[in-house]
Amino acid sequence: MDLRERLADETKVAMRARDAERLSTLRLMAAAIKDREIAHRGEAGVDSALTDADLSALLAKMIKQRQESARAYEEGGRLELAAKEQAEVALIQEFLPRQLDPAEVDAAIEAAIAATGATGLRDMGAAMNELRARHAGQMDFGKAGAALKARLMQQGAG
Incomplete structure (x- = not known):
């Protein structure tokens, strides 16, 4: 199952479970992927699709952004927002390949x-x-x- 299918399946599961936080993050991921696909179409032509490696790189970038935000929130004493960012990081990591030790x-x-x-x-x-x-x-x-x-x-x- 490719990344897009897995994301769609997880979104459906989150909707059925009424898990608003998980659903919100899954939708953010889907929107980022859609935006990247639209930008890619403009760069490379209509027929070229994003590979799983491209999508993994996009998700890794999303993780890095959230880690930076969490660090900034912690420095600012906003621990509840930092915890939310860390929860998003954990969810996004579920869709990436296993990290090498x-x-x-x-x-x-x-x-x-x-x-x-x-x-x-x-x-x-x-x-x-x-x-x-x-x-x-x-x-x-x-x-x-x-x-x-x-x-x-x-x-x-x-």
Whole structure:
């Protein structure tokens, strides 16, 4: 079952259960996906559809936005709003692939370096593209990029 079908099914379940908070977040997700599809149509032509990797990237972006909002609410003493944002994060994460643990991220970085033949920082872009292609939605690419850079700097120096 693809992501759109799963989202539609979960929305129906939430409606039947009269779970207003869950339904609200599911509808936000559906609206964001619809907006992205409309924008994509304008960019790439009528026939090109979004892939699950594109949708995973969109959901990961939504999670990052909510985490930043929760942090801002906590700093401002608005704990009830921070809790709502964290609940939305948890729900959105249900639709993403399983996140890789740190050891798996390290192994993925090594595999990307091997696949691209990266030997130094100048090859970082190719290695990051390889990581994104193979592990979309499965890791924080900000952290993975920093780890990749450190590994390539170590490799280039050694």
